[in-house]
Amino acid sequence: MLKKSFFGLSMPRIEYEVLPATLPVPDHIPATNQIVLFHPKSDKLDKPALFRPGDDVQTGQKIALFADDPAYVIASQTGRISSVSPFTGDYGKSYLAITINVDEKEVTDTQFESVVQNPTLQGVQNYLAFAPGNPPLQVFSNPDKKIDTIVISGVDTDLLVGTNQYIIQTRLDALKSGAEILKSITGIENIILTVAYESMQTYGHLGVNVKAVDTAYPAALPQLIMKDVLGKIVPAGQSCEDLGVCFFSAEAVASIGTAFDTGRIPFNKTITLIRKDGSQKLIEAKIGTPIQDIFDKYGMQVNEKDRIIFGGPMQGLAVYSLEHPVQPDTDAIMIIDYSRAANSTHYPCINCGDCVRTCPAKIQVNLLVRFLDADQYEEAADHQDLFSCVECGLCNFVCVSMIPILQYIKLAKYELERAQTAEATDA
Numbered sequence: 001m002l003k004k005s006f007f008g009l010s011m012p013r014i015e016y017e018v019l020p021a022t023l024p025v026p027d028h029i030p031a032t033n034q035i036v037l038f039h040p041k042s043d044k045l046d047k048p049a050l051f052r053p054g055d056d057v058q059t060g061q062k063i064a065l066f067a068d069d070p071a072y073v074i075a076s077q078t079g080r081i082s083s084v085s086p087f088t089g090d091y092g093k094s095y096l097a098i099t100i101n102v103d104e105k106e107v108t109d110t111q112f113e114s115v116v117q118n119p120t121l122q123g124v125q126n127y128l129a130f131a132p133g134n135p136p137l138q139v140f141s142n143p144d145k146k147i148d149t150i151v152i153s154g155v156d157t158d159l160l161v162g163t164n165q166y167i168i169q170t171r172l173d174a175l176k177s178g179a180e181i182l183k184s185i186t187g188i189e190n191i192i193l194t195v196a197y198e199s200m201q202t203y204g205h206l207g208v209n210v211k212a213v214d215t216a217y218p219a220a221l222p223q224l225i226m227k228d229v230l231g232k233i234v235p236a237g238q239s240c241e242d243l244g245v246c247f248f249s250a251e252a253v254a255s256i257g258t259a260f261d262t263g264r265i266p267f268n269k270t271i272t273l274i275r276k277d278g279s280q281k282l283i284e285a286k287i288g289t290p291i292q293d294i295f296d297k298y299g300m301q302v303n304e305k306d307r308i309i310f311g312g313p314m315q316g317l318a319v320y321s322l323e324h325p326v327q328p329d330t331d332a333i334m335i336i337d338y339s340r341a342a343n344s345t346h347y348p349c350i351n352c353g354d355c356v357r358t359c360p361a362k363i364q365v366n367l368l369v370r371f372l373d374a375d376q377y378e379e380a381a382d383h384q385d386l387f388s389c390v391e392c393g394l395c396n397f398v399c400v401s402m403i404p405i406l407q408y409i410k411l412a413k414y415e416l417e418r419a420q421t422a423e424a425t426d427a
């Protein structure tokens with residue numbers, strides 16, 4: 001449960017929920033008639049596509065739309081591609097949505113078997129970057145990032161979400177195999193598993209360093225783990241990878257383990273479903289499943305103005321279509337009744353200072369908001385610590401004027417990064 005207590009002018013303490021030791025097996029959402037896979041948009045769009053509508057694909061087949069482009073998705077079911085069309089996601093991120101009409105008869109692609117015989121970093125990067133948990137494997141090929149530490153997050157970063165806690169409680173063998181594979185293909189010895197204090201002693205046999213994370217939100221965010229657990233401060237504008245540390249979710253590592261233990265790429269995404277009454281349920285759905293299928297299974301009525309969020313209550317992002325598919329990183333799906341949704345307003349900032357007191361990055365959020373509201377993004381970065389923000393959403397939570405501060409911040413970061421990329425391309 002979300003426990004909130006305000007102590008006068010101090011920061012609110014909100015606790016992550018620690019799941020009970022014995023958990024029910026997640027419900028499995030049955031296979032659907034049509035799936036949609038989001039292929040990252042390519043800069044090779046002028047080249048002929050290698051897959052087109054009408055092409056048949058097998059379960060586990062790699063679909064890389066363009067030659068000489070590392071981007072790909074993996075077909076999570078067997079069927080025929082019915083369309084490939086542009087799709088714009090959050091903050092203008094572009095994808096190519098590949099829609100597949102699913103066949104009743106499943107045929108499994110076997111190309112991954114050669115990687116199982118001979119595990120290499122390139123082989124794993126070529127087949128498992130789209131696996132449940134979205135393993136961030138490409139970071140190991142970035143010459144600018146000298147990774148020497150892998151952190152496996154066995155704690156979920158947002159409130160009410162239990163996906164990765166469930167994985168570390170129930171898939172220890174897969175987690176162990178995945179950690180061993182990562183060690184062998186990267187040569188990185190320092191692998192750390194972060195867990196809640198209560199369960200530290202359970203994981204000693206995994207062959208990784210086990211570290212405890214505080215249960216006060218937002219202690220499980222990577223930048224906070226860097227500071228509080230590893231003793232490394234991530235400077236504004238830099239990432240954990242810049243300091244040699246990359247973060248994998250427990251599910252991502254378990255996916256790698258399962259792939260090597262079974263010889264098959266896994267597709268079932270574990271998701272925490274958060275219902276309108278706030279109750280949670282763990283489910284499993286194939287990547288690409290439309291969320292409508294999930295809501296239908298539980299008779300969950302979605303009214304016109306209800307809000308659907310991918311992620312948890314503090315950091316999640318709204319989605320606007322019931323056709324939206326489950327993604328490799330969809331840890332939670334939350335539905336909020338319109339009557340209970342906190343709608344943003346046009347009320348001005350009243351300088352109450354609650355956002356400043358609550359911000360773990362010690363940003364003068366009330367001043368930052370003024371720059372963001374005026375679209376002065378560069379000034380916000382230069383003078384108000386925009387890039388120190390760890391995107392915890394606490395300022396949103398406490399803002400009496402209900403200003404969508406986190407959305408402003410994410411948009412500003414996205415626009416600045418886009419401008420930087422455009423400059424680098426033109427140079």
Ligand code: SF4
Pocket residue numbers: 355358359360361362363365388389390391392393394395396405406409
């Ligand atoms: S979202 Fe950013 S600005 Fe807001 S409280 Fe969290 S760290 Fe501070």
Ligand code: SF4
Pocket residue numbers: 348349350351352353354355356365366369395398399400401402403
């Ligand atoms: S919490 Fe909202 S109203 Fe209060 S200072 Fe921050 S932005 Fe302004």
